[in-house]
Amino acid sequence: MFRLLFVLLAAGCLATAPRFAAAQAGGFPVQTTDRTQFVFLDGEVVRRDGDKVTPLTKNVKLSSGVKINYKNGIVEMPADEINPAGKKITLREGDYVRADGGIVFATPGSASSAQGKTPIGTNGKFETYIQRGEGFADPAMHISLLNQKIDLLTQKVNILSQSRSDSPNTKAIDEQLEQLNLKLNAPR
16 A cells, blocks of 8 residues: 555656756757858747748757747857856847857847947948958959068067067068058048
């Protein structure tokens, strides 16, 4: 009789114990490729592999330890030296998580929000940035100017690496570097 009572009690405890499924531990592990992204679209996270978009049906956990809640877009980063408790970020429309766990923000507003800052500007859109200068008009000229800059920097490092009791004079090299930078960044 005692054995039967013990078996029934044990079975009852097992039946009512919480089940620690992977979703409770932070998501189900998923296989990804370099092209896999978990994108927040229309209020939910979907998986995008190249052009193929697949709705998620459960939370996922990437190999880097990043956990993604598919229903609300909350991304939980693993704990590290900088954030011992981990960090939680809520994705906004168009934001996505790369396969390596990095987050790409769709707008400056969502990036600011993730940092806990107020976005600057009202439209939350990126402004067009155009690089100008002689070096960008012609790729061959750009490479030539960058090679000249590398040569000058190497000369400066060599001069500064010499064991001398006085400070070496790099003023001429600094002036040449300044002239190159002006050429690289001057308006056309």
